Amino acid sequence: MRFETLAVHAGGESDPATGALSPPIHLATTFKHGPAAERLDGYEYQREGNPTNDRLCAALAALEHGQSALTFASGMAAISGLLESLNPGSHIVIPDDCYTGLRILAGEFLPDRGVRVSTIDVTDIDALRQACNGGIDLVWVETPSNPRMKITDIRAVAEISHAHGGRVVCDNTFASPALQRPLDLGADIVMHSTTKYFGGHSDVLGGALIFKEAGEWFEQAAHRLHITGATLAPFSAWLTLRGCRSLPARMNMHCSNARAIAEFLDKHSSIERVNYPGLPSHPGHAVAASQMSDFGGMLSIELRGGKSAALAMAGKLKLFTNATSLGGCESLIEHRASVEGENPTSTENLLRISVGLEHHEDLIADLVQALD
Numbered sequence: 001m002r003f004e005t006l007a008v009h010a011g012g013e014s015d016p017a018t019g020a021l022s023p024p025i026h027l028a029t030t031f032k033h034g035p036a037a038e039r040l041d042g043y044e045y046q047r048e049g050n051p052t053n054d055r056l057c058a059a060l061a062a063l064e065h066g067q068s069a070l071t072f073a074s075g076m077a078a079i080s081g082l083l084e085s086l087n088p089g090s091h092i093v094i095p096d097d098c099y100t101g102l103r104i105l106a107g108e109f110l111p112d113r114g115v116r117v118s119t120i121d122v123t124d125i126d127a128l129r130q131a132c133n134g135g136i137d138l139v140w141v142e143t144p145s146n147p148r149m150k151i152t153d154i155r156a157v158a159e160i161s162h163a164h165g166g167r168v169v170c171d172n173t174f175a176s177p178a179l180q181r182p183l184d185l186g187a188d189i190v191m192h193s194t195t196k197y198f199g200g201h202s203d204v205l206g207g208a209l210i211f212k213e214a215g216e217w218f219e220q221a222a223h224r225l226h227i228t229g230a231t232l233a234p235f236s237a238w239l240t241l242r243g244c245r246s247l248p249a250r251m252n253m254h255c256s257n258a259r260a261i262a263e264f265l266d267k268h269s270s271i272e273r274v275n276y277p278g279l280p281s282h283p284g285h286a287v288a289a290s291q292m293s294d295f296g297g298m299l300s301i302e303l304r305g306g307k308s309a310a311l312a313m314a315g316k317l318k319l320f321t322n323a324t325s326l327g328g329c330e331s332l333i334e335h336r337a338s339v340e341g342e343n344p345t346s347t348e349n350l351l352r353i354s355v356g357l358e359h360h361e362d363l364i365a366d367l368v369q370a371l372d
């Protein structure tokens with residue numbers, strides 16, 4: 001079945017009790033069981049699973065070509081659910097350009113647990129090979145990366161990591177499975193902030209892990225989630241499942257709008273650099289073209305004139321809202337260095353843009369007036 005068809009139908013069986021096409025939201029925290037705690041209809045307690053969430057997990061696994069999926073209360077809960085299960089003495093690689101929360105978690109919390117973290121440019125395959133020498137447990141990939149839009153060759157990373165006995169996890173939040181399916185390219189686990197393109201409307205927080213195999217890693221992560229309790233609420237699962245239905249259509253428009261904006265900004269004299277993998281001048285363009293079906297709705301720009309020029313532009317925009325997050329219908333812009341905490345990795349002249357679903361000509365007109 002093709003992706004668009006799966007997106008509409010996966011986890012979408014009509015309700016057996018009523019025939020309802022929109023799935024019921026099961027808010028029950030507890031389910032009737034037998035006298036010796038026998039599960040009569042498959043469920044016992046909401047933290048350990050509920051029918052609305054199971055539909056979402058089935059849809060996510062189908063869309064990412066995985067065997068099983070787990071959902072979490074946020075993307076960060078999914079990331080920490082996985083990384084905090086690493087044994088003391090483990091060695092992991094994380095990318096030098098990645099979501100700030102991962103960088104802070106890896107820098108502040110993992111070393112206390114005896115986990116060694118190497119932060120490298122994962123797009124540099126020789127650097128990765130070197131980092132893996134001597135043993136590796138996990139390589140984290142985020143492609144395209146937040147916020148510099150670096151592109152990592154998932155196939156090459158998987159080959160090297162696996163040869164050294166390590167797993168590969170790919171944060172696929174920016175691309176979504178509509179554009180890139182890392183499990184098909186060799187990754188073992190896909191991670192999502194479903195808050196973003198899956199939700200699609202800036203109104204639901206969530207995270208997910210999708211496993212290539214329903215094996216030991218999945219069982220361990222499921223056990224950990226059920227005990228530590230960062231469970232996705234049923235209403236959030238329902239909203240995210242609804243988002244799956246329109247994901248391919250929305251991604252098409254995010255991509256075409258972002259391409260038009262990237263091409264416009266690339267020619268503008270006030271802009272030093274446009275980071276968008278769809279531009280042939282982007283250093284990761286060829287790899288992106290080989291592993292993505294389109295280049296996504298995210299980009300970042302670096303302005304001539306430093307921080308003051310970046311803030312002036314962000315302040316003048318009318319259709320692009322100054323706000324964090326991404327993947328919603330509305331276009332957002334953000335000065336990343338201002339929100340990245342104590343030691344920002346973004347340069348002061350960088351603005352990150354989440355291109356929404358408005359008409360691209362209206363968005364470009366807004367950029368024109370803000371840059372003049």
Ligand SMILES: Cc1ncc(COP(=O)(O)O)c(C=O)c1O
Nearest residue numbers: 074075076099146173193195206
């Ligand atoms: C690429 C990426 N991964 C993970 C996260 C964390 O997700 P959440 O905010 O849902 O916890 C974010 C949030 O912006 C993100 O952009």
